[in-house]
Amino acid sequence: MPKILIVDDDNFVRNVYAEKFRAIGFEVLTAVDGAEALEEIRRASPKPDAVFTGIEMPKMDGFSLLLEIRRDSATKDIPVVISSHRGRKEDERRARQLGAVDFIFAGLVTPNEVVERIKAVLGGLPTYRVALNKGTHDAMRLAEDLDADPSLACRSCGNDLLLEITYVPQEKCYRLFFVCSACGQRAVGF
Ligand SMILES: [Zn+2]
Incomplete structure (x- = not known):
């Protein structure tokens, strides 16, 4: 069963994605910000197969989280998908530079499409x-x-x-x- 970590400070967003991924058989971990996400990742065994994170969050933002994941040899290969409500080009550029495998403009993409894109990132066919x-x-x-x-x-x-x-x-x-x-x-x- 694939495992995904969903990181967002918005309860509604977190719950929508948690439900969608559980419905297709994923094990779902959640965190409210980057700091909590890092704790979840360090604690998790096996590690999550993917991380789906927003950018702006109170304690540690999505970019810093991505950076921390890349810096640790135990987690550096976990694919990270970043989602932004603002849809700024510079955010996408930064996310890709830091090694995000996909960048999603939250306003333009339905949750179902997001799920499909993350499944594609994981590579395995359902x-x-x-x-x-x-x-x-x-x-x-x-x-x-x-x-x-x-x-x-x-x-x-x-x-x-x-x-x-x-x-x-x-x-x-x-x-x-x-x-x-x-x-x-x-x-x-x-
Ligand atoms: Zn047999």
């Missing part, structure tokens, strides 16, 4: 593994279509197969495989 009702007609048909055993048992170890669904944004489609819940081996799909 993947779901679901168990089908064994023995149902459609489960058997699908197993046959995807070249898996109709009883939904792994051909190597005999354990249950799960249907793995991966969204491929470039193709705007889902890819399906059966994968073993125990040994991880994939039945060859098409």
Whole structure:
């Protein structure tokens, strides 16, 4: 499960994003400013996969936070996305110079688009593994279509197969495989 740290002094903004990311399966950490964010990051194990932060905050602003993250060898590779309400070009330039992977003008982008952009930053494609009702007609048909055993048992170890669904944004489609819940081996799909 990917982990994201959301940093903003505005409760409403923090909660909107926390809910959106939880809804798509992220573990969410939150902080009200850069100082609290650094504490969260240092305490977190494993470290967050991404940090999404505003700029202006009471104790430590987003730029200083980004700088601190980059300075620590334990955190320097965590991608940081900066969001600004003001949409100033100089803020974007500064964010990029300091190593932000993306800069979002909060007023122009919907929360859903922000989530998509952060998912893109993380690189991994959204993947779901679901168990089908064994023995149902459609489960058997699908197993046959995807070249898996109709009883939904792994051909190597005999354990249950799960249907793995991966969204491929470039193709705007889902890819399906059966994968073993125990040994991880994939039945060859098409
Ligand atoms: Zn197996």
